[in-house]
Amino acid sequence: MATNTDNAAAERQAALDYHEFPRPGKLEIRPTKPMATGRDLARAYSPGVAEACTEIAANGLDAVRYTAKGNLVGVVSNGTAVLGLGNIGAQASKPVMEGKAILFKKFAGLDCFDIEVNEADPEALADLVCRLEPTFGAINLEDIKAPDCFTVERICRERMNIPVFHDDQHGTAIVVAAAASNALRLAGKRPKDIRVVGLGAGAAGIACHTMLRKMGVPSAAITLFDKDGVLHDGRTDLCPEQMAFASARKGTTLAEALKGADLFLGLSGPGLLPADLVRSMAPKPIIFALANPVPEIMPDAAQAAAPGAMIATGRSDFPNQVNNVLCFPFIFRGALDVAARDINDEMKLACVEAVAALARATTSAEVGEAYQGEQLTFGPDYLIPKPFDPRLLPTIALAVARAAMQTGVAQKQIDLDEYRQSLEAQVFKSSLIMRRVFDAARQKDARIVFAEGEDERVIRTAQAMIEETGDFPILVGRPDVIQTRLDRAGLKIRTDQDFAIVNPENDPRYNDYWQFYHHHLERRGVTPDLARAIMRTNSTAIAAVMVARGEADSMICGTFGQYLWHLKYVQQVLATQQLKPTAALSLTILENGPLFVADTHINTEQTAETLADTVISAARHVRRFGIEPKIALCSGSQFGNRDCASGRVMRGALERLNIANADFVYEGEMHTDAALDPELRNRLFPGNRLTGRANVLVYANTDAAGAARNLLKCEAGGLEVGPILMGMGNKAHIVTPGVTVRGLLNVAALAGSDVSSYG
Numbered sequence: 057m058a059t060n061t062d063n064a065a066a067e068r069q070a071a072l073d074y075h076e077f078p079r080p081g082k083l084e085i086r087p088t089k090p091m092a093t094g095r096d097l098a099r100a101y102s103p104g105v106a107e108a109c110t111e112i113a114a115n116g117l118d119a120v121r122y123t124a125k126g127n128l129v130g131v132v133s134n135g136t137a138v139l140g141l142g143n144i145g146a147q148a149s150k151p152v153m154e155g156k157a158i159l160f161k162k163f164a165g166l167d168c169f170d171i172e173v174n175e176a177d178p179e180a181l182a183d184l185v186c187r188l189e190p191t192f193g194a195i196n197l198e199d200i201k202a203p204d205c206f207t208v209e210r211i212c213r214e215r216m217n218i219p220v221f222h223d224d225q226h227g228t229a230i231v232v233a234a235a236a237s238n239a240l241r242l243a244g245k246r247p248k249d250i251r252v253v254g255l256g257a258g259a260a261g262i263a264c265h266t267m268l269r270k271m272g273v274p275s276a277a278i279t280l281f282d283k284d285g286v287l288h289d290g291r292t293d294l295c296p297e298q299m300a301f302a303s304a305r306k307g308t309t310l311a312e313a314l315k316g317a318d319l320f321l322g323l324s325g326p327g328l329l330p331a332d333l334v335r336s337m338a339p340k341p342i343i344f345a346l347a348n349p350v351p352e353i354m355p356d357a358a359q360a361a362a363p364g365a366m367i368a369t370g371r372s373d374f375p376n377q378v379n380n381v382l383c384f385p386f387i388f389r390g391a392l393d394v395a396a397r398d399i400n401d402e403m404k405l406a407c408v409e410a411v412a413a414l415a416r417a418t419t420s421a422e423v424g425e426a427y428q429g430e431q432l433t434f435g436p437d438y439l440i441p442k443p444f445d446p447r448l449l450p451t452i453a454l455a456v457a458r459a460a461m462q463t464g465v466a467q468k469q470i471d472l473d474e475y476r477q478s479l480e481a482q483v484f485k486s487s488l489i490m491r492r493v494f495d496a497a498r499q500k501d502a503r504i505v506f507a508e509g510e511d512e513r514v515i516r517t518a519q520a521m522i523e524e525t526g527d528f529p530i531l532v533g534r535p536d537v538i539q540t541r542l543d544r545a546g547l548k549i550r551t552d553q554d555f556a557i558v559n560p561e562n563d564p565r566y567n568d569y570w571q572f573y574h575h576h577l578e579r580r581g582v583t584p585d586l587a588r589a590i591m592r593t594n595s596t597a598i599a600a601v602m603v604a605r606g607e608a609d610s611m612i613c614g615t616f617g618q619y620l621w622h623l624k625y626v627q628q629v630l631a632t633q634q635l636k637p638t639a640a641l642s643l644t645i646l647e648n649g650p651l652f653v654a655d656t657h658i659n660t661e662q663t664a665e666t667l668a669d670t671v672i673s674a675a676r677h678v679r680r681f682g683i684e685p686k687i688a689l690c691s692g693s694q695f696g697n698r699d700c701a702s703g704r705v706m707r708g709a710l711e712r713l714n715i716a717n718a719d720f721v722y723e724g725e726m727h728t729d730a731a732l733d734p735e736l737r738n739r740l741f742p743g744n745r746l747t748g749r750a751n752v753l754v755y756a757n758t759d760a761a762g763a764a765r766n767l768l769k770c771e772a773g774g775l776e777v778g779p780i781l782m783g784m785g786n787k788a789h790i791v792t793p794g795v796t797v798r799g800l801l802n803v804a805a806l807a808g809s810d811v812s813s814y815g
């Protein structure tokens with residue numbers, strides 16, 4: 057069994073590897089316009105670029121029209137208070153700022169430059185930031201120590217005409233306020249009746265306590281500490297913002313203050329709250345230990361000291377992650393979309409209420425309907441939403457944009473209904489769509505057998521799967537080979553405890569397996585000798601037998617070899633009257649949103665009947681991702697203009713779907729460009745039933761579908777999920793040799809989620 061020290065060392069190395077490989081850092085810059093021809097060059101740069109410059113020179117607001125400014129945030133730090141690591145300098149803060157940049161992008165589609173500045177003087181730093189206004193739509197100040205951060209933010213807000221938001225202050229305060237109001241609601245306490253003790257009176261601490269006061273906590277009920285002890289009015293080292301909290305008696309100790317206190321708010325440093333002090337707090341206290349990366353007290357220690365406590369940390373590996381990531385991507389999104397000049401108090405309060413209400417709104421009924429697989433319901437372990445909650449973007453950005461328009465800081469008025477719809481659509485443009493599947497996988501303890509258990513990608517997937525879905529991997533392979541590869545990869549999972557092995561060369565179940573296989577196939581030419589040989593050598597057949605015998609819930613194979621070879625054994629062992637492979641569906645997650653392609657592998661040449669079945673299965677599977685299918689039947693023929701084989705098959709399938717009254721949108725036959733380009737399609741056939749871009753492309757043979765899939769995967773920078781084997785009740789999936797660990801993990805998550813929602 058791996059020790060805690062081993063695990064910590066492996067985790068540390070994994071974090072460093074994440075930053076170093078395959079290329080250093082977490083970001084790159086990509087062009088959004090073509091740059092392929094001399095004409096592109098002439099437009100993008102001299103002479104064409106001058107036209108855009110001239111327009112902006114004449115009208116400054118045109119900068120958001122002709123440049124990326126309107127979607128660009130500057131994350132600025134001088135590295136003086138980096139997480140809880142202290143003043144480690146601007147350069148060492150760069151990983152945090154790059155991290156924020158990718159969160160802005162992934163969660164809210166905002167572009168971001170991280171700017172680390174060697175400037176300790178707050179006024180000089182503010183001056184520098186102000187001079188960056190031409191570049192950015194908004195500024196996120198980050199990890200600048202108190203009290204300097206107050207000066208920098210004040211000067212920037214006064215002088216700049218774009219939103220400036222110090223996230224450690226206001227982002228943290230918003231999330232703390234949301235979590236605290238929900239915790240108080242559960243505890244049946246009112247803000248005006250509670251007593252609060254704060255450790256850390258820096259940027260985050262002062263902003264959070266200011267927000268608690270706005271919620272109704274009396275000033276006198278807040279006792280605040282920093283490194284030099286309690287804040288009291290005899291201290292001469294405090295800035296005005298800290299002085300506003302200096303109401304305690306000189307000499308008050310943390311132990312004295314905590315006696316009977318209802319809420320502890322830690323925004324200081326690691327391990328600073330001793331467990332014995334927690335024991336003296338009011339019954340079932342609220343403990344927010346938010347120092348990063350190590351909290352003031354670990355949740356298990358706090359829970360042991362005060363059973364029934366409601367506990368939050370800033371980390372993602374415990375319940376209740378109170379972290380400003382729940383706020384900053386979305387508040388900036390809302391502010392930029394209405395070209396707000398500022399992020400004012402009303403926008404911040406709208407954000408508090410939106411975050412808090414999201415956690416409260418998650419009732420069991422809604423879980424089943426809209427957030428399949430989510431078991432999180434409002435309670436002590438779910439005070440605030442999770443960062444990957446797809447509702448955050450539409451809900452918070454909308455609330456912020458509305459508040460900006462209502463309070464007159466918005467320079468642009470927008471239709472809020474249309475805005476909500478566009479935000480919802482954005483969520484599904486990213487790999488966040490897989491989150492839903494992972495959440496569903498986490499609800500079910502599935503055993504998944506990997507036929508090629510010796511493959512290093514599979515071994516790495518097993519480790520990732522244990523961490524991400526909690527499912528149990530079974531690897532078919534030789535134990536010594538698997539162990540050597542585990543060691544080589546530095547992975548710590550252990551046989552029997554974390555995963556199981558089936559050794560084809562020597563397994564006690566061998567007799568049971570070959571006899572099962574023989575009985576199952578004795579009338580299809582499989583003799584006992586052949587069954588013995590197959591159960592010794594064919595890992596796909598072994599995995600299928602395990603699923604058939606109920607020893608595994610699902611199997612994954614195909615990391616090498618031919619798809620149809622694997623399919624033969626899957627089908628032989630697992631197909632029944634009800635279960636038969638209908639088609640293979642590939643999902644590629646692209647910049648423009650998800651795109652599904654079928655049938656990439658099963659029906660080499662479709663008939664009208666198999667094609668109609670493929671379309672119906674595809675629609676069912678696409679809905680499982682929370683996406684409404686818009687299916688295009690793609691052919692060389694277009695709305696009956698060519699009498700070719702694929703056109704005839706498509707038209708036949710269309711007729712069958714019409715007769716079956718299919719409850720989803722489908723149309724055909726058409727070229728692939730017409731499927732993806734609504735304008736072109738509407739010119740060709742104005743009465744067609746599709747609206748917008750089709751999200752499922754179905755072809756008449758596997759050559760065409762396979763080619764479309766491979767082009768998307770290789771040339772369009774898409775992340776593939778699948779292929780998903782449809783029709784087999786989620787009992788088997790066959791990947792292809794190019795699969796990556798991330799791809800395998802995605803398929804494992806699909807395989808490990810509830811079969812009843814999957815056919």
Ligand SMILES: NC(=O)C1=CN([C@@H]2O[C@H](COP(=O)(O)OP(=O)(O)OC[C@H]3O[C@@H](n4cnc5c(N)ncnc54)[C@H](OP(=O)(O)O)[C@@H]3O)[C@@H](O)[C@H]2O)C=CC1
Pocket residue numbers: 136137138139140141199200201202223224225228255256257258259260261281282283284322323324325328346347348349369370378379380381
């Ligand atoms: N979960 C979240 O979303 C967020 C968490 N944080 C965390 O909060 C902490 C503070 O960040 P920030 O406010 O930006 O930093 P600052 O440097 O502005 O403030 C740090 C505060 O903690 C106090 N402090 C440090 N060590 C001790 C100690 N041993 N005993 C008592 N007080 C101490 C400092 O006191 P003094 O002034 O005397 O040095 C200061 O008041 C960090 O750990 C950070 O990671 C911050 C933002 C968001």
Ligand SMILES: CC(=O)C(=O)O
Pocket residue numbers: 138139140199223224347348370379380381
């Ligand atoms: C989360 C964050 O901003 C911090 O710890 O500084």
Ligand SMILES: [Mg+2]
Pocket residue numbers: 139198199223224
């Ligand atoms: Mg920070």
